[in-house]
Amino acid sequence: MNKLWIIVIAGLLALFAVGGVAGHKMTKTDAFCSSCHAYHKASWDHGMHPEVGCLDCHTGGFWRDKTQGARKVWLVFTGQMDPHHDQLASYPDKTMANCIGCHMNEEVATVAPYYIERHSEYLQAAPHCIGCHEPGHVKSILSERNVAVRQ
Numbered sequence: 465m466n467k468l469w470i471i472v473i474a475g476l477l478a479l480f481a482v483g484g485v486a487g488h489k490m491t492k493t494d495a496f497c498s499s500c501h502a503y504h505k506a507s508w509d510h511g512m513h514p515e516v517g518c519l520d521c522h523t524g525g526f527w528r529d530k531t532q533g534a535r536k537v538w539l540v541f542t543g544q545m546d547p548h549h550d551q552l553a554s555y556p557d558k559t560m561a562n563c564i565g566c567h568m569n570e571e572v573a574t575v576a577p578y579y580i581e582r583h584s585e586y587l588q589a590a591p592h593c594i595g596c597h598e599p600g601h602v603k604s605i606l607s608e609r610n611v612a613v614r615q
Contacts, residue, residue, distance in 0.1 A: 491533060494518050500547040507601040521562050521600070563593040 490496055497518040498505035508514060523529055539545035573580045590596055 488530075492519055497522075504601060507603070510602045511600040512598070513600045516600070521559050559594070559599070560592045563597075567593075 494505065494517050501518075505518070508516075508518075519529075524532070536545065536547070540547045568580055568583060586596065587593075
């Protein structure tokens with residue numbers, strides 16, 4: 465009987481591991497994000513960075529994303545939230561680090577040192593890049609979504 469329990473437990477652990485890996489792989493794709501955030505994806509596709517993936521900017525880290533995601537799954541499952549009218553998570557500190565990682569890296573410093581110098585000054589006055597710049601989503605498309613949601 466003990467061997468049976470060990471096999472059952474090992475089987476369940478393997479199932480959870482495989483399911484967890486598959487779930488993680490699926491939930492980090494743009495297709496998964498846009499299944500609920502279609503307006504955000506459409507606005508992004510018409511914005512400044514259509515080649516950049518959702519999680520390149522919208523992430524709070526693995527554990528934070530997965531716990532918040534599990535919470536949202538529960539809220540949707542229990543009818544407390546409509547996934548198609550959910551706002552994107554906003555992590556300005558993480559988003560800013562991502563902006564800087566692409567726009568103020570060594571390559572940019574070599575090609576355009578004035579850009580780095582000028583933006584270093586701006587960053588002392590503005591808490592986040594989006595204080596001066598659009599985040600990449602076309603606001604008119606998002607505004608259309610908000611009007612449609614209210615009607």
